[in-house]
Amino acid sequence: MSNDDDEHDHDHHEPLVVEDEQGNIEGQIVINALQNLLVERNLIAPGEVRREIEKIESPGVHLGAKIVARAWVDNAYKARLLADGKSAAAELGIGVGEAQLIVVENSEKLHNLICCTLCSCYPRSILGQPPSWYISKAYRARAVREPRAVLSEFDLHIPDDVQLIVHDSNADMRYLVLPARPAGTEFVSEQRLAELVTRDCMIGAAVVELKAAS
Amino acid sequence: MKPRFDTGDKVMVLELGKSGHIRVPFYVRGHVGTVIHRCGVFLNPEDLAVGNVAGPVVPLYRVGFWMNQLWPDYDGNALDMLYVEIYDHWLAMVDKSAVAA
Numbered sequence: 084m085s086n087d088d089d090e091h092d093h094d095h096h097e098p099l100v101v102e103d104e105q106g107n108i109e110g111q112i113v114i115n116a117l118q119n120l121l122v123e124r125n126l127i128a129p130g131e132v133r134r135e136i137e138k139i140e141s142p143g144v145h146l147g148a149k150i151v152a153r154a155w156v157d158n159a160y161k162a163r164l165l166a167d168g169k170s171a172a173a174e175l176g177i178g179v180g181e182a183q184l185i186v187v188e189n190s191e192k193l194h195n196l197i198c199c200t201l202c203s204c205y206p207r208s209i210l211g212q213p214p215s216w217y218i219s220k221a222y223r224a225r226a227v228r229e230p231r232a233v234l235s236e237f238d239l240h241i242p243d244d245v246q247l248i249v250h251d252s253n254a255d256m257r258y259l260v261l262p263a264r265p266a267g268t269e270f271v272s273e274q275r276l277a278e279l280v281t282r283d284c285m286i287g288a289a290v291v292e293l294k295a296a297s
Numbered sequence: 298m299k300p301r302f303d304t305g306d307k308v309m310v311l312e313l314g315k316s317g318h319i320r321v322p323f324y325v326r327g328h329v330g331t332v333i334h335r336c337g338v339f340l341n342p343e344d345l346a347v348g349n350v351a352g353p354v355v356p357l358y359r360v361g362f363w364m365n366q367l368w369p370d371y372d373g374n375a376l377d378m379l380y381v382e383i384y385d386h387w388l389a390m391v392d393k394s395a396v397a398a
Contacts, residue, residue, distance in 0.1 A: 183337070200322050227379055230377075231373045231377075243374060244374065247378075248378045249380070250380045253381055254383075256336060
């Protein structure tokens, strides 16, 4: 590949997986060789890496949604959640692996948006792995520079009279947006409420909507 | 190390000219913000990145900045803000009397 090609490639997303014509994944070959060496030297046990990856990838959005739904139906819980997110999550049997969980509440007057300009800090233990757009350089740069324009590209138009706070998750805290409970859900069960809460709502890139079927 | 700043204090983000694993984004350096929340104390990521896990710990704060002060051409609500976490040694007090204005 020439230098010109290298320069050109910087404008594009890097492919997640590079396969050759036989279907070999370049990075995987290197990783397998390294793992084999580590296992041979008894530095790791066979299967240890796979089990760790499984552990990392097992938490999902449902954990965050469970926390949000409980906060919607229980004001005392919501108060504890806003005061100390990690302890409140633990009440529901949800372990937050990160140092602290800051929960920020959206309302009619305030909208919160989470980003990480320096890398991809994200509350992985309650939302799983971040979406690719959250890690993209474009989102990381623009979320703190022109957040309203970014949100409008998510088809979320924050009214001019609503305050917007962008949280740059750059150090030891992790953030969860507590979205506003949609109107007309007064008699919806906690479990059904949790089903309405999507990942993007808990990042602040969307608001919770009552599905037509509900 | 005891936290030098309290909620409501006006602080300036320093430009320390350090290299390495620095968690202070360039876009807030030199800007004045308000301490929103004292987060507790944490091992300094600048030390952790080079394998020094012995400490000392440093206080961490969430500091809030007005968007239209960070970005002069910002055209959203004048109350829009940016909150970011800054370690103690990157901050200087601007005006002690401005507490809880």
